[in-house]
Amino acid sequence: MPLLWIIVIVVLLGAGGFVLGRQRAIASAGGDARILHSLPNYYGTNVMILAIVPALMVMAVWMVIQPLMIETRVTGMIPEAAIEAAGNRGLVMSDVRRVADGLDTAIAAGALTADEVRDLSTADTDVRARLGEVGVALGSEVSAEVLAAAQSYRALKRTGGLLMTGVVLVLAVLGLAYGSIRTNREFRARNAVEASILAILMLASTIAILTTVGIVLSMLFETFNFFELYPWREFFFGLEWRPSFEGGSDLGLIPLLWGTLYVSFIALLVSVPIGLFAAIYMAEYAGKRMRAVAKPLIEILAGIPTIVYGLFALITVGPLLRDYFAEPLGLGSSSSSVMTAGVVMGIMLIPFVSSLSDDIINAVPQSLRDGSYGLxxxxxxxxxxxxxxxxxxGIVGAILLAASRAIGETMIVVLGAGAAAALSLNPFEAMTTVTVKIVGQLTGDTDFSSPEALVAFALGLTLFVITLGLNVLALYIVRKYREQYE
Amino acid sequence: MNDMRVTERTVTDKEIKMKARKVQVFYGDNHAIKDVDVDIEDKTVTAFIGPSGCGKSTFLRCLNRMNDTIDICRVEGDIQLDGEDIYDPKVDPVQLRAKVGMVFQKPNPFPKSIYDNVAYGPRIHGLARSKSELDEIVEKSLRRAAIWDEVKDRLDAPGTGLSGGQQQRLCIARAVATSPEVLLMDEPCSALDPIATAQVEELIDELRERFSVVIVTHSMQQAARVSQKTAFFHLGNLVEFGETSKIFTNPDDPRTESYITGRIG
Structure with a gap:
């Protein structure tokens, strides 16, 4: 049964549960809702939550675990020899999945019947050709082991899907029944709903935390894979960035990190003074009317997509800096430069610095101002x-937050600073940053087993660690000095 | 208290330090102070008393133009310091506030060290020519505020780490450090416990030897204890102004009497 249908049925059961619970509660009070412990809607909500939430949660968990279990069982069916021939386990498994999906497509298209698929064997059918007829292109001939694995993959998936549908629907009905049996006028539905809401809120925050952990772990695994193929010493201390997909590439982090820090530094050099002075003006000098107009105007800057800033860098700031500074000074003739990206990124960051600093300056108690004026x-x-x-x-915190934005920025750098890695002090030279190279290494046809593609994860993790470090530092500084004027 | 009256009698004709005539204050459309005439004598403690919202703090803030920092506030009338109109365009409010210092209701030490708190005013106004001179001013001011012995070993500690009473005395030291001629105090003891209050009151009495002090207070006992002159405000009007002993024992106006005996307020 398709997923959507299961969800619709469970939700309908829940809605029915709401009505049922409400009616049962009122009936148990003999029609007088005032005798009830809670408002009638609470009884309905309680039954509804019991019907929907456990069922959908089991479904979510099932959908995560089932593919993992099928994968392990099917992998066991493939002999080591076949894995070695293909290169690695992941490649064989993707073949199996492809064949299994192909068989599904074939059945849907009417080219094969379900029974034919079950009895299919490589001995008397050319599976590749048969699947090719329905539009499923396979890279190589289907071996007997892969076909068998694909068939059992399909069977397991089918059984799993049926089992899940059954379990979820039974759970929904059980929840509904349990909820309605418990419903009587003594039952504290209000408290029960409160507890359920607490649980749902906790679940939401747990998911947010677990996702972060998941992101870090996935990066971590790929990074380990990368370091198995490429020496970490050369990655962290290499001064050359010259990837080549034929192998023998130099994947040194230093030029990219240099570019990132250089661009961010210029961006902060632009944004911090302007943002801070704007904030001081807004908070201390500007009248009410001026503030009401100017503050939203500055914050509009924050709403501009970074690609638009990138265009601004590309067609306006870049040529301007080249014609009036770089060329007359003899520092270069490229319109893509660290300076271009840095200045435009600095403009982008002004509202971050000014808006946060403005709030922080406003939070300084008036009594301190009075004390100073009074002297x-x-x-x-x-x-x-x-x-x-x-x-x-607080201002340091704001600046560090802006710095982590600057380090993570991509679009402005691509369009403003170019994509050539370089290790140079000249701010009018084209350089590139970590984020741009991550995009560069992963776009196009990539082979995820080569160090040239996997390096993106190592770069990503490095970036993550740097911004995390900055954020932790920001939090630490804010906490350490926060109570000074309280 | 008896001693206090004796000293008062020995110095009879003190010169007038500040003179206010026909002062009106408006907050937007609200007429907060009406026709107030007050003379602040030199080397005297003048107390402003009256129920909440009667305008005594507002009037106090006129005396060093602190009301300038409030946009909607407008002051009319004539206020003179040593015969000079303080609202004259020629007068720089910043200079004026150095001469007429202020201590606020809630202790408001800056988030700096104790030393820097006291040195703040002298540094701004360039009162010290050398580091040693600044050290001297800081020590003298802290001694004058009767807090030197408690903080002399930790001048580098943050001023915000002191207790409430110590903070308020630090703020007094800070105000004293710029050597003002008049010291305005806006309910300086309302955030303090009785012991700290007693210390600050004692301090006010000592400060009288060098400055003229104006204090706003809600406590009539406090006004009676520390002041020589008392002004009673009611609904924006100055009801009665005179010797403290007279106001508290034999007031002319029935409203003053009702307030002092606790019938209005």
């Missing part, structure tokens, strides 16, 4: 000597 300080003396020191931890 005869001018406004800028007050800002410089009292407000900024008090707001400093």
């Amino acid at each position: 005869g300080a001018t406004q800028s003396e007050t800002v410089r000597q009292v407000i900024l020191p008090a707001a400093l931890p």
Whole structure:
């Protein structure tokens, strides 16, 4: 049964449960809802939650575990020799899945019947040709082991699907029944609903955390694979980035990291003073009306997609910097440069710095300002000597957040700084960053067993560690100094 | 208290430090202060008393133009410091506030070290020519605020780490450090416990030797204890102004009497 149908049935059961629970509760109170422990809707909601939530949760878990279990059982059927011939286990398994899906397509198209598929054997049928007729192209001849594995893969999948449908529907009905039996006027449905809501909220946050863990783990495994193929020493300390898919590439991190840090540094050089001064103006000097107009205008900058900034870098800032700075100064003739990307990225980051700093400056108590004015300080003396020191931890946090945005930025760099890795001090030279190279290594036809593709994961993990480090540092600074004026 | 009255009698004709005539204050359309005339004498503690919202804090803030920082506030009338109109366009409010210092209701030390808190004013106004001179000003101010002995070993510790009473005395030291001529105190003891209050009151009495002090207070006992002159405000009007002993024992206005005996307020 298709997934959608299962979900629709479970939800319908839940809706029925709501009505049933409500009616049973009112009936148990003899029609007078005031005698009930909780409002009638709570009884309905309780039954509905019991019918829907456990069933759908089991379904979700089942859908994660079933493919894993089928995979292990089917892999066992393939002899070691076949795996060695193909290169690795993953390739054989993807063949098996392809054949299995192909057989499904063939049945759907009417080229084969279910019985024919079950009895299919490589001895008397050319499976590749038969599947080719219905539009399923296979890379190689189907071996007997692969076909057998594919057939058992199909069978297991089918049984699993049926079993899941049964279990989920039975659970939904059981939940419904349990909920309605428990419904009487003494039952504390309100508290039960409260507990269910707590559980659902906790589940949501757990999923968010587990996803993060999952992302890190997946990167970690691929990174290990990469380091099995490529020495870590050369990756971390290599000064050359020259990937070549014929093998023998140099995959040194240093030029990319240099590019990333250089571009981010220029971006912060642009965004921090402008953003901070804008924030000080907004928070301390601007009148109410000015603030109401200017603040949203600055924040519009934050809403512009980065690709649009990239275009701005490509057609406006790049040529401008080249014609008026790089060429007259004899520093280069490329319109793609670290400077271009850095300046445009800096513009992008202004609202981050200014908006966060503005909030932080506003949070400095008025009493500190009064104290300073009361001693005869001018406004800028007050800002410089009292407000900024008090707001400093928050401002540092804002800057570090902006820095992690800068490090992770891709589009502006592609269009503004180019895609050639270089290790140079000249800000008017084209360079590239880690993120751009990750995209570069994974676009197009990639072979995930080559170090040239896997290096993307190592790069990604490095980037993740750097931004994580920055965020942790930001949190630490904010926490350590936060209570100073409270 | 008796001693206090004796000293008062020995110095009879003190010069007038600040003079306010026909002062009106408006918050937007709200007429907060109406026709207030007050003379603040030199080397005297003047107390402003009155029920909440009667305008005594607002009037206090007019005396060093702190109301300038509030957009909707408008001040009319004449306030003079040593015969000079403080609302004259020629007067720089920043300079004025150095002469007329202020201590606030809630202790508000800056998130800096104790030393830097006190040195803040002298640094801004360039009062010290050398580091040793600045050290001297800081020590003198802390001694004058009766907190030197408690903090002399930890001048580098943050001012925010002190107790409430110590913080308030630190703020007084900070205000004293710029050597003001008048010290305005807006309910300086309302956030303090009785012991700290007693310390601050004692301090106010000592400060009187060098400055004229204006204190806003909700506690009538406090006004009676520390001040020589008392002004009673009610609904934005100055009801009665005179010797503290007279206000508390034999007021002219029936409203003053009702307030002091606790019938209005």
